[in-house]
Amino acid sequence: MAGVEQAKFSRRMYLCLWAAAMIVCAGGLTSRQAAAAEAPAPSTQLYLVGVGPGDPDLVTVRALKVMKQADVLFCSDRIKEKFPAEFEGKEVFGGYWRLFPYYGQDLTQLEGDERREAEALATKRNEFIAKVRAAVEQGKTVAIVDSGDPLIYGPWAWCLEEFEDLRPVVVPGVSCFNAANAALRRGVTSGERTKSVILTAADWPGKTDTIDKLAAHGSTMALFTMRTDFEEFIKKLSINYPAETPVAIVIQAGYADKEQVIEGTLGTILSQVGQKDLPFEYMIYVGDFLTYRYKKAR
Numbered sequence: 001m002a003g004v005e006q007a008k009f010s011r012r013m014y015l016c017l018w019a020a021a022m023i024v025c026a027g028g029l030t031s032r033q034a035a036a037a038e039a040p041a042p043s044t045q046l047y048l049v050g051v052g053p054g055d056p057d058l059v060t061v062r063a064l065k066v067m068k069q070a071d072v073l074f075c076s077d078r079i080k081e082k083f084p085a086e087f088e089g090k091e092v093f094g095g096y097w098r099l100f101p102y103y104g105q106d107l108t109q110l111e112g113d114e115r116r117e118a119e120a121l122a123t124k125r126n127e128f129i130a131k132v133r134a135a136v137e138q139g140k141t142v143a144i145v146d147s148g149d150p151l152i153y154g155p156w157a158w159c160l161e162e163f164e165d166l167r168p169v170v171v172p173g174v175s176c177f178n179a180a181n182a183a184l185r186r187g188v189t190s191g192e193r194t195k196s197v198i199l200t201a202a203d204w205p206g207k208t209d210t211i212d213k214l215a216a217h218g219s220t221m222a223l224f225t226m227r228t229d230f231e232e233f234i235k236k237l238s239i240n241y242p243a244e245t246p247v248a249i250v251i252q253a254g255y256a257d258k259e260q261v262i263e264g265t266l267g268t269i270l271s272q273v274g275q276k277d278l279p280f281e282y283m284i285y286v287g288d289f290l291t292y293r294y295k296k297a298r
């Protein structure tokens with residue numbers, strides 16, 4: 001409570017100091033400087049916060065600080081459970097996680113089930129937007145909290161455009177990409193034939209940089225899977241990478257007790273995984289960095 005009051009006091013102080021500075025400086029400013037200084041930068045009231053993947057100890061000190069300071073938080077139940085101390089006694093809203101589809105699109109161009117789905121999402125999105133704006137207008141600090149890094153395949157990135165006028169601040173998080181690299185214990189940029197890495201996700205209608213085209217570059221690839229069929233990924237990768245290309249699957253990276261790595265090649269990985277039920281939290285890596293060694297066998 002003390003932190004929240006202190007944050008509000010700091011905001012009021014900031015505005016007073018800004019007004020005083022304007023009175024003192026106005027005579028000496030060029031018109032350009034005066035125009036630039038016209039609107040005070042509001043001290044931040046809206047944050048998009050990444051809290052890392054896996055166990056809670058992969059969060060940053062900055063994310064913890066912002067969550068403690070916030071009056072209102074938007075996040076999934078899983079995130080709320082991960083940080084009980086930071087969420088204690090706060091207004092917490094769930095259920096707004098995946099609102100980006102169709103954002104910014106003209107819904108009148110859509111038909112049937114797609115139109116109905118887009119309209120339902122727009123209703124939910126507008127409800128969320130109204131809640132955020134109402135809280136900020138009441139002088140509350142709002143944090144939208146996401147796992148991993150919020151700007152790597154993050155479902156909240158659209159908010160930065162929607163709330164542009166509120167000058168939201170992004171708190172970066174450790175991505176599952178970082179945690180999965182750590183689980184592999186290999187330098188992801190240290191391939192034998194390439195030092196480049198492509199981060200990608202499943203193909204969708206209209207996507208031009210499809211997985212098979214990306215694979216033609218021969219770069220290392222890290223795939224965010226998002227419920228896409230595993231076999232489909234492997235088949236697309238196999239179009240341009242040879243069967244002996246090293247592949248790794250990293251399951252639940254960043255969870256000390258659950259993390260798992262399966263290594264093989266494009267030719268063997270389907271049978272290695274077999275009927276195993278892969279969870280939502282897994283990544284696929286392709287590239288010879290997986291077998292690269294600095295000390296070559298003589």
Ligand SMILES: C[S@@+](CC[C@H](N)C(=O)[O-])C[C@H]1O[C@@H](n2cnc3c(N)ncnc32)[C@H](O)[C@@H]1O
Pocket residue numbers: 053054147148149150151152153154155174175176177179180223224225226227250251252253254255280281282283
């Ligand atoms: C919507 S993306 C979110 C990524 C997140 N913004 C990040 O930076 O970690 C979700 C996908 O990331 C991957 N993912 C998320 N958490 C993971 C974890 N702990 N281990 C492995 N992969 C994970 C999976 O491919 C999952 O389908």
